[in-house]
Structures are given as C-alpha cells and as structure tokens.
Amino acid sequence: MDTYKAALVIGSEKIAIGELPVPELKAGEVWVRLQCANLCPTDLKKFYHLDSKSASLLSEDVPVVLGHEASGYVAAVAPDVDQIKPGTRVAIDPMLPCYECVYCEDEDYPLCKNLKGIGISAGSVSDAIHLLDEQGIGGCFAEYVKVPARNLFVLPDGISYEQAALMEPLADVLHSIEAGNPKPGETAVVFGLGAMGLMHIRVLSSMGITNLIGVDPLQNRREKALAFGASEVVDPGSANPVEVILAATKGLGAELIFVCAGGNAQKVCTDQALKAIRKKGRVLLYASALKPADMPIDINHIHYGLITLTGTVGFYRRHAEQAIQLIMSGEVDVDQIRTPIFTLDEIAEAFSISGKDDVVKVGLDLR
Numbered sequence: 485m486d487t488y489k490a491a492l493v494i495g496s497e498k499i500a501i502g503e504l505p506v507p508e509l510k511a512g513e514v515w516v517r518l519q520c521a522n523l524c525p526t527d528l529k530k531f532y533h534l535d536s537k538s539a540s541l542l543s544e545d546v547p548v549v550l551g552h553e554a555s556g557y558v559a560a561v562a563p564d565v566d567q568i569k570p571g572t573r574v575a576i577d578p579m580l581p582c583y584e585c586v587y588c589e590d591e592d593y594p595l596c597k598n599l600k601g602i603g604i605s606a607g608s609v610s611d612a613i614h615l616l617d618e619q620g621i622g623g624c625f626a627e628y629v630k631v632p633a634r635n636l637f638v639l640p641d642g643i644s645y646e647q648a649a650l651m652e653p654l655a656d657v658l659h660s661i662e663a664g665n666p667k668p669g670e671t672a673v674v675f676g677l678g679a680m681g682l683m684h685i686r687v688l689s690s691m692g693i694t695n696l697i698g699v700d701p702l703q704n705r706r707e708k709a710l711a712f713g714a715s716e717v718v719d720p721g722s723a724n725p726v727e728v729i730l731a732a733t734k735g736l737g738a739e740l741i742f743v744c745a746g747g748n749a750q751k752v753c754t755d756q757a758l759k760a761i762r763k764k765g766r767v768l769l770y771a772s773a774l775k776p777a778d779m780p781i782d783i784n785h786i787h788y789g790l791i792t793l794t795g796t797v798g799f800y801r802r803h804a805e806q807a808i809q810l811i812m813s814g815e816v817d818v819d820q821i822r823t824p825i826f827t828l829d830e831i832a833e834a835f836s837i838s839g840k841d842d843v844v845k846v847g848l849d850l851r
C-alpha cells in the first residue's frame with residue numbers, strides 16, 4: 485500500500501476525497517487504522533472560517549486533513565515502539581506539545597507554548613501543512629493517521645469504537661467540570677446546549693447535581709438537556725436567564741455556571757453568568773469565540789462576591805481515563821450524542837449539516 489484515502493481540505497470550504505502517500509514511521513510513531521471519528525466545532529471553524537491567508541496556502545497539491553476526535557486500531561508501529569502492538573484498539577489524544585517549554589516541563593501540555601495538533605486541533609494551518617508535508621502527520625478524517633505512540637489510549641474490551649471516538653471531547657468536558665468542582669446540593673447552570681453543553685449536563689447529573697439548569701434558544705437542544713438530566717431549561721428568547729436562575733435560587737444565584745456557548749453567544753452568556761452567579765460561586769468559561777471578545781466586568785462584584793472566574797482548555801491524561809470509564813459505565817450514552825453518522829465519502833454532507841438545529845454531533849464511520 486503506497487497511498488491512503490483522506491478527506492483533503494484544499495481551500496476555504498473546499499473538501500475533496502483524495503489519496504495521500506503512506507508516511508514512513510519514525511522513532512516512537514504508530515500507524516493507526518481509523519474506525520470512527522466526529523466533527524467538532526474546531527473542524528467547522530477551520531473549514532468555514534479560514535482566514536484568507538491560510539486559505540491561500542491550500543490547494544490540491546498542498547492540502548490539510550481535519551479531524552481529531554477518533555478511534556481505531558494500531559496497524560503498524562515503528563521498530564522502537566514496544567509498548568503497543570499492531571491490532572491494539574485505541575483512542576487518540578490529538579495534542580502535539582513540544583515537551584520542551586516551561587509549561588511542558590510542568591506537564592501542563594494543554595498550555596504548551598508551541599502546541600500543535602493532529603487534524604489542526606491546535607496550531608495554525610501552516611503548521612498543519614508542515615506536519616503533513618514534512619512528517620506525514622495529517623488528521624482523522626481519513627482511513628489512517630500517524631501519531632506518536634504516547635498519544636494513544638488503549639481501549640478496554642467493553643468499549644466500542646463508536647464510544648471511544650467520544651473520549652477526546654468528553655475528556656475536555658471532564659477537565660472543565662473538575663475545575664468547577666461541583667458539590668451535591670449546589671445549583672449548576674450550563675449556558676449553551678450543543679454537544680459540549682449537553683455532555684456537561686450529563687456528567688453533572690451523573691454526579692448527583694439535581695438542581696441543574698440548561699439555557700439554549702433551540703427547543704430540541706433544551707429537550708435533549710431535560711432527557712440528559714437537567715431539572716429546568718430556559719429559552720433565552722422568551723425569558724431572561726438571569727431572572728430565571730435567581731428565581732430558582734431564592735434570589736442568591738447559582739453556585740456554579742458553565743458557559744458552553746461559543747461564537748457570538750459567548751459574550752452575552754458570560755455577562756449573564758456573572759449576573760446570575762452566587763457569592764463565592766464559580767464561573768467556568770468553556771467555549772471559545774472565533775475572534776477575541778472583550779466586555780465590561782463589574783470588578784467590585786467579583787471582589788466583594790469572592791467570585792471565581794476561570795476557563796479550561798484541553799485535558800490531562802486523568803480526564804481521558806475518566807472519560808473512558810464514564811462511557812463504559814453507560815452514564816454517557818454515546819448514541820444520543822453522536823448522531824447522525826456519515827461515511828468518509830459523504831464528508832461534504834457531514835460538514836454541511838453540522839451545526840443544524842437537530843444535530844448534536846456528526847459522527848463519521850471510517851471502516
């Protein structure tokens with residue numbers, strides 16, 4: 485086999501199925517036959533909102549491959565790799581930290597100053613062009629991907645490829661929830677009920693948080709949130725979420741609020757979160773916006789209220805291990821989240837329906 489099939493991004497909103505040369509395996513590297521993958525908002529951003537400079541670098545001769553949430557099995561390993569064998573079922577950590585900077589020294593890999601990622605999950609498009617062209621490292625919307633062995637999580641027998649493809653986003657969510665440190669009896673709120681917000685709801689509910697409010701303008705997402713364990717949902721188009729949260733908490737506000745709404749909604753939801761947070765409460769900023777957004781903050785409110793305002797990005801190894809356990813336990817029902825499913829050949833359609841009202845998270849079957 486000299487080539488493998490991949491979905492090539494060849495320009496702004498241009499994707500085509502093509503062949504890439506099978507790369508050589510260098511020290512520490514593994515060749516993975518991918519089985520399942522998902523589209524993530526990061527993929528959508530890189531597909532629909534490529535800046536003109538990045539877009540101008542791409543062509544049929546100079547493509548990139550998106551996709552970083554995936555599972556598969558080891559097809560081949562470099563001669564020096566002895567910790568993992570061909571045939572082993574794996575999920576992929578897409579992050580490629582430098583292992584040299586001050587953050588990497590502290591094992592804070594999500595904060596690496598030179599972070600790159602498989603499938604452009606971190607770093608620039610020119611980084612991704614470089615990775616593919618020079619090192620043969622592409623993305624997961626493909627039959628195969630080359631990854632460092634240390635980026636693989638070995639799957640226990642009880643977990644399917646479909647389930648394992650959700651490890652990466654769920655690990656991100658578990659990092660966020662760990663930072664929020666929910667305690668039984670507290671009221672928690674999730675702004676934005678896309679796939680990530682819904683997973684926040686599901687995990688919080690599984691942790692015994694029973695006062696759990698979800699906020700989203702889309703009705704089918706609110707319905708899903710109720711099915712996932714939310715005790716109350718708010719349509720910000722018909723009620724002011726701040727008033728609803730205050731009314732639900734005897735006027736005190738919620739102890740814990742996650743902002744999982746990105747894009748244009750990020751700013752308004754963060755503003756509402758800061759108004760609906762209880763004294764000593766924690767506001768966790770999970771979602772990102774395409775362009776940096778600024779907003780006025782009442783500093784005295786933070787100061788006198790002992791309010792914690794923070795964010796999380798990426799995950800640590802423990803979160804990935806927890807994610808695998810949580811999926812295996814059935815607490816997180818992947819079929820409810822990873823829907824609908826397309827084949828690699830249908831990738832353009834998969835992109836076109838992502839973000840639609842009734843879509844939670846588009847999955848790809850790469851077998």
Ligand SMILES: [Zn+2]
Pocket residue numbers: 524525526552553652653
């Ligand atoms: Zn992702």
Ligand SMILES: [Zn+2]
Pocket residue numbers: 581582583584585586587588595596597598599
């Ligand atoms: Zn680093």
